[in-house]
Amino acid sequence: MEPKHDNTAVDSFLGLGMENMGLSSTMDEFSHGFDFSFLPDYGGLNSCSTQDVGAGLKFEILDGFLDEVEEVEDIYASHDLSSIGNHIFPETEVKKNVSELDGDPYGLKNNRSSNSPGISGSISESSKETAPHAESPNQNASNERVKDSLDSNESEDDNKPLSTFIGSWVKRGKNRKKNLSNTAYSRINSSGERMSCVSYGFRPRKGPMKKYMHTSTENTFSDDQLTSSEKEDDISVTKTSRTRSDRRKHQRMWTVDEVMKLVDGISHFGVGKWTDIKNLFFHSAAHRTPIDIRDKWRNLLKASYKDMHNDGQADERRKSVACSIPKDVLHRVKELASLHPYPFSKSSCFIHDSSRSRSSAKKKKKKRRS
DNA sequence: CTTAGGG
DNA sequence: CCCTAAG
Numbered sequence: 383m384e385p386k387h388d389n390t391a392v393d394s395f396l397g398l399g400m401e402n403m404g405l406s407s408t409m410d411e412f413s414h415g416f417d418f419s420f421l422p423d424y425g426g427l428n429s430c431s432t433q434d435v436g437a438g439l440k441f442e443i444l445d446g447f448l449d450e451v452e453e454v455e456d457i458y459a460s461h462d463l464s465s466i467g468n469h470i471f472p473e474t475e476v477k478k479n480v481s482e483l484d485g486d487p488y489g490l491k492n493n494r495s496s497n498s499p500g501i502s503g504s505i506s507e508s509s510k511e512t513a514p515h516a517e518s519p520n521q522n523a524s525n526e527r528v529k530d531s532l533d534s535n536e537s538e539d540d541n542k543p544l545s546t547f548i549g550s551w552v553k554r555g556k557n558r559k560k561n562l563s564n565t566a567y568s569r570i571n572s573s574g575e576r577m578s579c580v581s582y583g584f585r586p587r588k589g590p591m592k593k594y595m596h597t598s599t600e601n602t603f604s605d606d607q608l609t610s611s612e613k614e615d616d617i618s619v620t621k622t623s624r625t626r627s628d629r630r631k632h633q634r635m636w637t638v639d640e641v642m643k644l645v646d647g648i649s650h651f652g653v654g655k656w657t658d659i660k661n662l663f664f665h666s667a668a669h670r671t672p673i674d675i676r677d678k679w680r681n682l683l684k685a686s687y688k689d690m691h692n693d694g695q696a697d698e699r700r701k702s703v704a705c706s707i708p709k710d711v712l713h714r715v716k717e718l719a720s721l722h723p724y725p726f727s728k729s730s731c732f733i734h735d736s737s738r739s740r741s742s743a744k745k746k747k748k749k750r751r752s
Numbered sequence: 753c754t755t756a757g758g759g
Numbered sequence: 760c761c762c763t764a765a766g
Contacts, residue, residue: 509757630761631761632760654756657753657755673761676755
């Protein structure tokens with residue numbers, strides 16, 4: 383292979399070359415049992431890419447970028463993979479099998495949502511999140527790495543105000559036995575403040591979702607994912623030398639994208655299959671336990687009903703941009719709500735006003751099974 | 753372990 | 760979010 387070390391190499395690195403790189407490496411790792419010949423032409427995979435990669439990968443010039451290259455690889459791998467995945471598993475065909483591809487199990491993301499962060503979003507996302515990955519050399523069967531990056535398709539941050547994280551722990555007074563025994567203790571034992579930068583505040587959900595993930599991968603990933611918020615937490619904690627009194631999981635604002643995934647999940651699995659939804663649609667979301675998801679759905683329903691009672695009144699009370707739920711999503715929520723009622727029977731939620739008497743019937747329909 | 757419900 | 764009770 384002739385290393386063409388002129389502009390071409392650089393160009394291809396910065397441009398198409400990257401794509402090819404990511405793709406080719408992806409292919410290397412994934413072509414083990416597969417015949418990708420049916421895949422669409424990914425821009426001269428064979429012709430220029432291998433060459434450029436061969437040349438480019440030497441990277442005398444780009445030595446310093448190697449780290450980033452890894453990320454980039456991941457990023458592109460993720461994209462290529464997702465597109466591949468969509469080709470391999472067209473829509474309805476495979477359900478669980480796709481689970482590992484996550485992010486966009488049914489290719490839903492593509493159709494919907496001007497909101498869901500497209501490529502750009504994912505890129506910033508991934509680069510942010512895979513970065514820590516590159517540092518730990520061992521723990522990546524490249525296989526898993528790719529899967530990770532797939533997961534990082536997750537739209538973690540749409541618009542997460544950092545203040546959210548900082549503020550959230552402040553308002554927690556109660557101490558909880560469970561939490562105390564879990565997190566706080568470990569922290570104390572590990573000599574309190576000094577340690578705090580590592581483990582404080584991370585309360586792993588008790589059961590790692592083992593079904594669809596290969597343990598180490600997801601865990602490390604979630605750590606990475608939490609990194610940002612964790613840092614916030616740590617800083618605040620060490621600064622104030624917070625005691626273990628407040629141990630509430632950081633309240634993370636639900637992004638529109640997440641909400642949409644939730645809606646998707648429900649429309650695919652039905653209400654009540656929250657573990658399934660979690661696994662498929664929120665597999666990469668380290669937080670968002672099935673319970674969280676259910677709670678969110680509960681809230682969404684509430685919101686939708688509220689909205690429908692305000693008939694037409696575009697209520698802008700939810701001023702925070704992150705919170706406001708787009709109308710279309712709200713509509714879908716309503717549809718789903720009428721489709722399969724959420725089983726909360728008691729009076730608790732929802733406004734009980736006069737108009738509810740008849741209309742409530744639609745909520746109390748039969749529960750749809752899957 | 754999962755869900756439903758309630759706080 | 761958290762917690763608990765129930766399958």
